[in-house]
Amino acid sequence: MIRQPSSSIVSSQQMLLQRHIPERYSYSQAASISLAVTCGIFGLLAPKPIGIALNPTFDPTVKFTGQPALCIGGSTSVGQYVIQLLREFQFSPIIAYASAKHGPYLKELGATHIIDRQSVSFANLPSTVSNILSETTSSPLKLVFDAFSGYDAQKAGYTCLADGGDIVTTYMIELKPEELVDSKNLLQVIGTVHWPHTREFGKQMWRALGRWVEDGVIVPNKVEDLPNGLYGIADGLERLKNGAVSCVKLIAHPQDGL
Ligand SMILES: NC(=O)c1ccc[n+]([C@@H]2O[C@H](COP(=O)([O-])OP(=O)(O)OC[C@H]3O[C@@H](n4cnc5c(N)ncnc54)[C@H](OP(=O)(O)O)[C@@H]3O)[C@@H](O)[C@H]2O)c1
Structure with missing residues (x-):
């Protein structure tokens, strides 16, 4: 983040790309955006193998209306941005695994269902998700974003995921090779625009992100x-x-x- 006398600007880590901060946001709010939202956008939208390629060109007509999604760690900084991205792409239901006390706020961001992490363990998460899906949709769960990470979260997310689906995790893959099946794609996202092969997508991302923040599609973290x-x-x-x-x-x- 840099300061200029006449305009507010937020930039990525090395000031490669810059966007104006809308007047309604503070520098602190703007500073919450770049790393965490990059993780979410790279994981969900970037071309394979960087992400799962939901929308590598930021085509505004691409939607996933009526397709369910699960975000583990919905109240993490990354999770809050992922929920907003899922809402923008019209996933439904959007199930967030987080402390129940954050339920109202996460619903403002786009979550439709909250599973209280204090009362539902990772081991019981798949059956709870399955109950919500059976009441809300006939579509299989083909998207899980694990914004918490660690073995138990990955195992739970992987179990929830239907065949043919993608699970994005934000940290090292801890599932063992013998626990993986060919029909489910597990991807570890690394949200950086500073590698030669991620730079072009990063430029597109910052253009789209500027519009999304300006238009209120993406709001900063608390x-x-x-x-x-x-x-x-x-x-x-x-x-x-x-x-x-x-x-x-x-x-x-x-x-x-x-
Ligand atoms: N790959 C990348 O590019 C990249 C970039 C940024 C971050 N990360 C990684 O992404 C993860 C999230 O980072 P962050 O900065 O967004 O985290 P954060 O905001 O610091 O996470 C804090 C949140 O963790 C939640 N939490 C704690 N235990 C949990 C559990 N058992 N299940 C679900 N949620 C739990 C808490 O939720 P409640 O308040 O609801 O209890 C709390 O709100 C970390 O693993 C981080 O290393 C990766």
Whole structure:
């Protein structure tokens, strides 16, 4: 993120690409967008093998009306953006696995059903998802986005997924080769525009993203500003490690400590 006297600009990590920040958003809100939304957009839309190629050209006519989707870790920063992308592409139902207390907010973002992660374990997630699907759709679940990651989340998501479907995970694949079947595609997304083979898609993404943020298709995460510039980051990381950050993006302002 950079500051200019007359305009607000947010940029990707190396300032390769820049977009204006709408006046209604703060720098902190804008700073919540780039990494997490890139992860979601790359995983869902980018051409294979970068993503699962739902819409590599950002064609506005491409929709998936009436097709169900599941987002594990719906209240993570990444998950909140994924839910908004699923809404934009008209998936339905959009099932989010998250703490129930975030249900109303995640429904504002586009989720149609919340499965409370405090009362439904990963082991019981597939049967709970199956119950929701049987009440809401005749289409099989062919899209799972795991925005939490780890073995249990991947195992649950993979079990929920129908044959012919795709599951995107945000961290290392932990399922063992013998647990994988050819009929289900498991992809680890790495959301970076800074590789030669991801740069062109990244440019397209930033053009589309600028419009989506301007038009309110994508709204930033809830944010919490950390105190004391760079010094505040250690405390923020400690809170993340202890699972004490819930549905909010921690933002550090390096210049505050100077
Ligand atoms: N590949 C990439 O390009 C890329 C980019 C960014 C992030 N990531 C990865 O994506 C993942 C999410 O990152 P983030 O920054 O978005 O996370 P985050 O916002 O820091 O995640 C915090 C959230 O985790 C949720 N959570 C904790 N335990 C959970 C569980 N058992 N099941 C479901 N949700 C649970 C909490 O949900 P509740 O509040 O609802 O309890 C909390 O809101 C991480 O693994 C990160 O490393 C990857």
